[in-house]
Amino acid sequence: MAADIGATETTHGSRKFGRYVLLVFVAIVVLFPIYATLMQALKSGPDSIDHPTSLLPINLTLDTMRAAWRIGDLGRLLLNSLFVSIVVTIGVIVTSVLAAYAFAFLDFPGKGLLFAFFLATLLVPAELTVVVNQRTISSLGWINSYQGLIVPLLATTFGTFLVRQVFLTVPKDLREAAALDGVGHFRFLGEVAVPLCRPTLGALALFTFLGTWNQYLWPSAIITDDEHRTIQIGLERLKTGDVDKLNLVTAGTVIAALPIFIVLVAFQRQLVRGLTAGAVKG
Amino acid sequence: MKRRWRQFPVAIGMLAPSAIILGVFVVYPLIHSIQLGHLRCDATGTRCRDGGWIQYVDVFRSNEFQHALFNTIGLALMTVPIGLALGIGLAVLADKHLRGIGFFRTVFSSTVATSVAVASLIFFVLLQPEVGLLPHLFHGLFPVLKDPGLLRDPTTAMPAVALSSIWASLGFTFIVITAALQGIPRELYESAFVDGAGGWTRFTNVTLPMLGPTILFTSVVLTTRAFQAYAEIALLTGGGPDPERPTQTVAYLIYGQNSLVKNDIGLKSTSAVLLFLVLLVLAFVQFRGLDKRVHYGS
Numbered sequence: 001m002a003a004d005i006g007a008t009e010t011t012h013g014s015r016k017f018g019r020y021v022l023l024v025f026v027a028i029v030v031l032f033p034i035y036a037t038l039m040q041a042l043k044s045g046p047d048s049i050d051h052p053t054s055l056l057p058i059n060l061t062l063d064t065m066r067a068a069w070r071i072g073d074l075g076r077l078l079l080n081s082l083f084v085s086i087v088v089t090i091g092v093i094v095t096s097v098l099a100a101y102a103f104a105f106l107d108f109p110g111k112g113l114l115f116a117f118f119l120a121t122l123l124v125p126a127e128l129t130v131v132v133n134q135r136t137i138s139s140l141g142w143i144n145s146y147q148g149l150i151v152p153l154l155a156t157t158f159g160t161f162l163v164r165q166v167f168l169t170v171p172k173d174l175r176e177a178a179a180l181d182g183v184g185h186f187r188f189l190g191e192v193a194v195p196l197c198r199p200t201l202g203a204l205a206l207f208t209f210l211g212t213w214n215q216y217l218w219p220s221a222i223i224t225d226d227e228h229r230t231i232q233i234g235l236e237r238l239k240t241g242d243v244d245k246l247n248l249v250t251a252g253t254v255i256a257a258l259p260i261f262i263v264l265v266a267f268q269r270q271l272v273r274g275l276t277a278g279a280v281k282g
Numbered sequence: 283m284k285r286r287w288r289q290f291p292v293a294i295g296m297l298a299p300s301a302i303i304l305g306v307f308v309v310y311p312l313i314h315s316i317q318l319g320h321l322r323c324d325a326t327g328t329r330c331r332d333g334g335w336i337q338y339v340d341v342f343r344s345n346e347f348q349h350a351l352f353n354t355i356g357l358a359l360m361t362v363p364i365g366l367a368l369g370i371g372l373a374v375l376a377d378k379h380l381r382g383i384g385f386f387r388t389v390f391s392s393t394v395a396t397s398v399a400v401a402s403l404i405f406f407v408l409l410q411p412e413v414g415l416l417p418h419l420f421h422g423l424f425p426v427l428k429d430p431g432l433l434r435d436p437t438t439a440m441p442a443v444a445l446s447s448i449w450a451s452l453g454f455t456f457i458v459i460t461a462a463l464q465g466i467p468r469e470l471y472e473s474a475f476v477d478g479a480g481g482w483t484r485f486t487n488v489t490l491p492m493l494g495p496t497i498l499f500t501s502v503v504l505t506t507r508a509f510q511a512y513a514e515i516a517l518l519t520g521g522g523p524d525p526e527r528p529t530q531t532v533a534y535l536i537y538g539q540n541s542l543v544k545n546d547i548g549l550k551s552t553s554a555v556l557l558f559l560v561l562l563v564l565a566f567v568q569f570r571g572l573d574k575r576v577h578y579g580s
Contacts, residue, residue: 016380023375027389030372033449034392036415037404049413095300102296106289114297121308123565127510127533128558131550132311132318155303185292214397216513217537232399236517239403243412250407253400261395271394272461 041065041251048247068238068251073226077234078259084146084230085212088153092208093201096159101189103160104167105175118157126217134221144225153212159204166197203273206263213260231256312558319555321548330548341552346542350535351560353440353528358508360444361451365504366497368448369455374489376456377463387460394453401450402517409433409442433519436526443511443518443529450514451507455500462496463489502568509561512537532557 035055040048042060047053068074102108103115133152142148170193178188194201213232220233238245238252264271322333333340341347372390376383396404408416411431421428426435432442466489474484490497512533515521521530521538535541536553543549 019375019378019380023386026372026375027386030393030449030452031389033401033404033408034396036408040407040415051415051418054415095303098296099300102293106293106296107286108290108293109286111293114301117301117309118304121304123562124308124312125506125510125558125561127512127536128315128554129308129311130537131547131554132314133307135547136306136311152303152307155300157304160300214399216397216399216516217533220516221537232397232513235399235403239406239517243410246407246410246413249403253396253403257396257400260397261392264395272457 037250037253040247041068041254043247045244045247048250049244064247064251065255068248068255071248072234072238072252074231074234074252074255076226077229077231078255080146080228081213081231082259084149085209087146087150088212089205089208091150091154092156092159093205095155096163096204097189097194097197097201099155099160100163100167101185101193103164104170105185105188105193118160121157130217130221133218137222143222144228146228148222149215149219149228149230152218153215156208159208162200162204163197166200167193170196199270199273202267202270206267206270209263210260315551315555318547318551321551323546323548333548337548337552338556341549342556346535347532347553347556349527350530350532354509354511354531354533356440357444357447357511357529357531358505360441361447361508362501362504364444365448365451365455366501368452369459369500370493370497372452372456373459373463374485377460387456390456391453393450394457396450396453398447398450398513399517402446402514405442405446405449406433406518430523434523436523436528439519439523439529443514446518447508447511447514451504455504458500459493459496462493466492498568502565505564505568506561509533509557509564532560 039055039057041064042057042062043054044059044061044063047059048064053059099118103111103118137143137148137152140147142151174192175188178192183191215230216232219230223229223233235249235252235256238248320332320334320337321330322337323330376386376390393401408414409427409432411417411428411434414427414431417427417431426432426438432438470488470492471484474488479487509531510533511531515529515531515534516538519529520540521527521534530538532553536543536550536557538544541550543553
């Protein structure tokens with residue numbers, strides 16, 4: 001018996017070691033593209049393509065980052081992306097909460113029909129709508145404008161349903177009791193319903209922000225000028241035919257990914273909640 | 283009855299913002315695209331005539347669409363199974379109470395911070411045959427890395443796109459599956475262990491069935507992503523290399539820089555509606571096929 005326990009412990013120990021070896025190996029593979037990009041972005045032109053030194057953290061300089069920032073006008077691109085993403089996030093939160101409230105707490109003629117209408121939009125991919133939306137935005141005179149980037153994204157069925165799920169957990173009696181006390185819908189919304197779904201709203205906000213920030217097809221369909229370009233479509237300008245200048249691209253990707261990396265580290269909990277919201281049954 | 287009508291104005295007021303946006307920018311485009319899909323236009327795109335419903339059949343059967351659909355399916359067949367397997371593998375690997383496991387989890391989730399555009403540009407530089415790091419390190423093993431370069435060889439271009447795409451979505455897959463793993467009750471493993479089940483048996487008899495709904499969800503998301511692949515094609519290959527154009531996906535056929543149908547609103551709409559139908563069928567098949575095998579717990 002005692003010998004048995006000893007045996008299991010040693011296999012356990014070597015297994016643990018094996019697992020660490022595997023973990024370190026996989027971590028190196030996964031991190032390699034990020035590490036190589038970071039190193040190249042932190043070197044001057046010749047060093048970044050001199051491969052023995054390109055992977056080592058020596059001769060680090062911010063010159064390439066500065067050059068990419070200047071040549072790509074990255075400050076402007078980042079501000080555009082930030083502005084559009086923040087406005088869309090606030091807008092989606094407001095429209096989702098309002099629509100979810102109507103679906104969860106109110107009873108009105110045509111409710112079933114409207115619900116089906118919302119449900120149907122879940123099936124339609126952006127790749128289908130861009131053709132017509134491009135024309136709509138053009139006829140509104142919104143090509144190359146912030147409105148064009150923002151307005152079509154201001155409501156999502158995903159957000160409405162996510163918030164509605166939480167609202168449905170509120171007992172109906174609570175709303176009815178509040179109504180008897182003369183509490184109006186908007187006060188009930190602000191004082192009871194919204195505080196209840198704060199964690200969900202956090203996840204929805206983070207998710208909407210990331211989704212908007214990462215938009216590629218839509219901005220590239222309606223933005224052609226430098227003034228309104230977002231970071232995702234603007235980075236491409238650093239990609240020239242000149243191979244000596246490729247490290248400008250790496251510097252650009254680092255600058256573009258950094259804000260998102262910071263946001264994700266700060267909001268890890270909301271991220272996991274948001275990503276898994278679609279996966280759990282409900 | 284009276285109450286229902288009394289709540290009508292406030293309900294409509296609350297639903298109006300969402301309903302208007304979704305109506306104008308999702309439902310109207312859907313309906314209007316189906317109508318526009320009938321049009322056939324001349325080279326300048328100004329004069330169009332009605333081609334009728336038959337245009338959908340014509341476009342679907344056209345060489346260009348079939349070729350793009352074939353390429354897109356090829357991309358999905360690489361990114362979905364490999365992406366899922368890696369996500370599950372990494373999640374299971376990191377699902378142990380070991381010292382420093384938090385660090386590894388952070389590393390495995392890290393690619394979630396890169397957008398498709400950022401990931402594609404990272405791989406564009408890494409794979410660049412003249413100065414890229416991967417060709418420099420591995421061209422002895424794989425000469426194609428330097429001559430002509432992974433993205434410039436017609437047989438390796440799409441696998442290279444898939445590589446970038448799998449890497450970019452690894453963080454997402456890992457996070458979702460890790461969260462699902464943590465929801466599996468420990469008692470299930472313990473009773474399997476008591477019954478004498480080894481590590482692999484526990485994985486196939488407990489872990490995989492319990493992950494069912496999550497695997498279904500993840501595979502639908504990964505498939506949809508592959509079928510909507512646009513940014514990675516635009517930035518990595520531009521649909522090339524010519525003349526085979528093995529990375530011309532359906533989304534890139536519709537929206538790409540050098541798209542054949544660029545000025546033809548009719549054919550553009552036809553192709554977009556067809557892409558939508560393909561996605562619809564795929565989602566349906568995945569739910570039907572996997573739902574039977576999925577264990578939703580109790």
